[in-house]
Amino acid sequence: MESKKDKLVGKLATQRAGRLQTDLERLKKEVLALQAALRSHGASLTSQPDSILSDQDFMTRFDKTCRVLKLVLDASEGMFTVDTDTTKISCAYNDLEPLEGLAPKELIEPFVLWLKDKEKDHGAK
Known part of the structure; x- marks a missing residue:
């Protein structure tokens, strides 16, 4: 059969x-x-562009973007906070902010995963 x-x-x-x-x-x-x-x-x-980003190039750019976002958040002196448990970025001075935070969860999630990975690798800062 x-x-x-x-x-x-x-x-x-x-x-x-x-x-x-x-x-x-x-x-x-x-x-x-x-x-x-x-x-x-x-x-x-x-013609198509000569160079298409490789996975490594993409990851390098993603890492740099996340580092810049973290620097901006750190420089806000508590005005903006990242809640890694609920995966959201909030503004301390905005009472009318949506429950999901300043941006949709699906946009914040890659950054939060990156942040957790860095904290795991280097200890919580």
Whole structure:
């Protein structure tokens, strides 16, 4: 029974691969046609940027951004606080602040995770 199932799965995979290859060829032709249409209207193709950020470059920039945010928060002398338990940044002088803090939790969460990681690595400061 298992070999029959494997054969069916293999056959389906082959059919799907064939359809995907056909779709890919069709899309390549469409791209070429669109590029030709652009050229006929006087538009020039723009090349992709030479450098795409690597994961390491992205993480380096993220780390620098988080360090800057921490410096700003520290320089606020208590006006802005980070609550790592509830994952929010609050303003001590804003009674009308939303319950979630100054920014949505999904925006604050990466910074809070970074902060917890740094505190774990270097001890709480």
